[in-house]
Amino acid sequence: MNSFNYYQPKNIEDLFDLQECSADNYRLLAGGTDLLVRLKSGSITPEAIIDIKRIPSLNSGISIEADKVTFGALTLMATLESDEFLEENYPALTEAVHNIGSVQIRNRATIAGNLCNASPAADSAPALLIYDASVVCVSRKGERTLPLQEFIKGPGKTALVSNEIVKQIVMPLPSQNQAGAFSRLTRRKGVDLATINLCCQVNQTGKARFALGAVGPVPFIVEENEGLLLSTDISSEVKKSIISKLMEKATPISDVRASKEYRQAMLTVLGWRAFNTAIERLQNKI
Amino acid sequence: MEIKNVHEITININDQPYTIGVQAHHTLLDVLRDQLDITGPKECCGVGECGACTVLLDGQAVNACLILAVEVDGSEIITIEGLGGSVHLSPLQQAFIDAGAVQCGFCTPGMIMAAQYLLNTYPEPTKEEVRVALSGNLCRCTGYDRIIDAVLSVSRQQKERVK
Ligand SMILES: Cc1cc2nc3c(=O)[nH]c(=O)nc-3n(C[C@H](O)[C@H](O)[C@H](O)COP(=O)(O)OP(=O)(O)OC[C@H]3O[C@@H](n4cnc5c(N)ncnc54)[C@H](O)[C@@H]3O)c2cc1C
Ligand code: FES
Ligand code: FES
Numbered sequence: 055m056n057s058f059n060y061y062q063p064k065n066i067e068d069l070f071d072l073q074e075c076s077a078d079n080y081r082l083l084a085g086g087t088d089l090l091v092r093l094k095s096g097s098i099t100p101e102a103i104i105d106i107k108r109i110p111s112l113n114s115g116i117s118i119e120a121d122k123v124t125f126g127a128l129t130l131m132a133t134l135e136s137d138e139f140l141e142e143n144y145p146a147l148t149e150a151v152h153n154i155g156s157v158q159i160r161n162r163a164t165i166a167g168n169l170c171n172a173s174p175a176a177d178s179a180p181a182l183l184i185y186d187a188s189v190v191c192v193s194r195k196g197e198r199t200l201p202l203q204e205f206i207k208g209p210g211k212t213a214l215v216s217n218e219i220v221k222q223i224v225m226p227l228p229s230q231n232q233a234g235a236f237s238r239l240t241r242r243k244g245v246d247l248a249t250i251n252l253c254c255q256v257n258q259t260g261k262a263r264f265a266l267g268a269v270g271p272v273p274f275i276v277e278e279n280e281g282l283l284l285s286t287d288i289s290s291e292v293k294k295s296i297i298s299k300l301m302e303k304a305t306p307i308s309d310v311r312a313s314k315e316y317r318q319a320m321l322t323v324l325g326w327r328a329f330n331t332a333i334e335r336l337q338n339k340i
Numbered sequence: 341m342e343i344k345n346v347h348e349i350t351i352n353i354n355d356q357p358y359t360i361g362v363q364a365h366h367t368l369l370d371v372l373r374d375q376l377d378i379t380g381p382k383e384c385c386g387v388g389e390c391g392a393c394t395v396l397l398d399g400q401a402v403n404a405c406l407i408l409a410v411e412v413d414g415s416e417i418i419t420i421e422g423l424g425g426s427v428h429l430s431p432l433q434q435a436f437i438d439a440g441a442v443q444c445g446f447c448t449p450g451m452i453m454a455a456q457y458l459l460n461t462y463p464e465p466t467k468e469e470v471r472v473a474l475s476g477n478l479c480r481c482t483g484y485d486r487i488i489d490a491v492l493s494v495s496r497q498q499k500e501r502v503k
Contacts, residue, residue, distance in 0.1 A: 055367075056365065057363065057365045058364055058365060059364065060364035060410050061408075083411070086387060086406055086408070090408070091387045091388065093365075095486075105408075105410075105411055107411070148434070155388070156475055156476020156477075157473055158388070158394055158401050158402050160474060161400040162402055162406065245476060316472055
């Protein structure tokens with residue numbers, strides 16, 4: 055690893071000062087599970103590393119209010135994974151987080167780090183998308199809140215501007231008439247990124263949505279709004295073909311994990327699985 | 341910009357206090373192995389994939405290869421050396437020997453630390469929970485079954501806690 059200056063600001067004002075004197079030649083360090091890999095490979099060589107872990111306002115944990123849940127940027131995957139309120143109300147997120155890396159990785163990896171790294175395969179993203187999450191960003195100039203779709207711009211690219219950071223993630227409390235589920239394809243659980251990850255959300259109003267990851271430059275949502283998937287008069291075969299049609303909006307590429315044809319075929323299989331789990335959860339609520 | 345590289349940190353490793361100067365770009369694993377000669381934690385992949393470098397940091401199992409030493413100022417670290425030694429093996433160490441869960445031994449320190457973390461947090465795991473808990477630790481020799489047997493045998497016997 056190349057050498058660098060290391061700073062550990064104790065509050066957000068000190069962070070802003072450090073960012074300004076480091077003239078963009080710095081990287082923020084949260085859990086380091088993406089950053090250290092990149093520093094070691096030499097793909098990035100910043101002059102300064104600013105460790106944000108001891109900034110209290112980024113460390114607000116999980117706070118539950120009447121109509122929303124907010125997590126601090128530094129909330130660990132391990133904390134999200136074991137939270138009972140989240141498991142009950144946002145099960146697709148709990149499942150997604152549980153699938154990230156290994157125990158050791160989840161004990162360090164933060165939720166904001168996962169989103170800021172902006173990998174097309176980030177496992178938290180599809181779940182946060184179906185739960186309509188937004189991202190609270192902060193800089194010296196103030197705060198702004200962006201829907202997650204607008205935050206993730208492309209592989210490795212976010213909507214953050216220079217010297218702006220993520221402070222919190224916010225999710226509205228989901229309505230009682232919906233249910234969600236997560237599904238993932240990977241070569242080896244524990245250490246490999248997803249070949250595909252997706253979430254399905256079904257709603258009694260008839261709407262079904264899928265958030266798809268690793269099959270396009272950014273995770274995105276496809277929707278079926280005519281109630282066909284929730285109809286009891288339509289056979290499983292027809293429903294599968296509807297899902298298959300929806301999945302044609304994906305633009306997977308071939309890479310070390312899978313070919314694009316395999317990914318496209320597996321999207322329907324995973325979509326069908328997540329759909330059935332979501333339907334079961336919806337029925338259990340009624 | 342001028343690079344100021346050495347930082348003084350105070351850490352507690354296996355119940356021993358240390359105040360040392362560390363280079364900003366050295367990982368916790370580099371410092372344990374090369375600076376302090378605590379060579380139980382192994383370096384294998386160096387990127388979080390194999391678990392050979394697993395230690396407990398303030399009670400949490402982590403990959404020491406993905407953490408800068410400067411980050412852990414003020415923390416408490418337990419390595420395999422903190423569990424027991426040749427005179428007094430910890431129950432989990434003894435169980436690995438009894439079950440034949442050690443072959444070349446390279447994965448063993450990390451494997452035992454990950455397993456100890458599991459037993460500290462879930463004293464009576466199921467077989468499936470042991471598998472999930474050890475999914476970040478690779479072993480090229482044993483085929484895993486004996487490792488899992490060793491962990492389960494300890495969970496049945498006792499609940500000795502290591503912080
Ligand atoms: C072995 C291994 C397995 C993995 N498996 C998975 C997996 O299964 N699924 C998955 O999705 N990911 C996986 N990852 C990737 C990684 O663990 C996650 O993306 C993690 O959530 C990153 O969080 P972090 O806190 O470690 O980020 P860091 O590495 O600290 O930071 C990542 C990036 O985000 C920036 N950043 C961090 N916090 C902020 C903030 N608050 N504001 C602005 N920028 C910020 C940093 O500057 C850096 O560029 C894996 C990584 C490893 C090494
Ligand atoms: S050496 Fe740290 S996980 Fe492989
Ligand atoms: S005993 Fe050889 S790698 Fe596990």
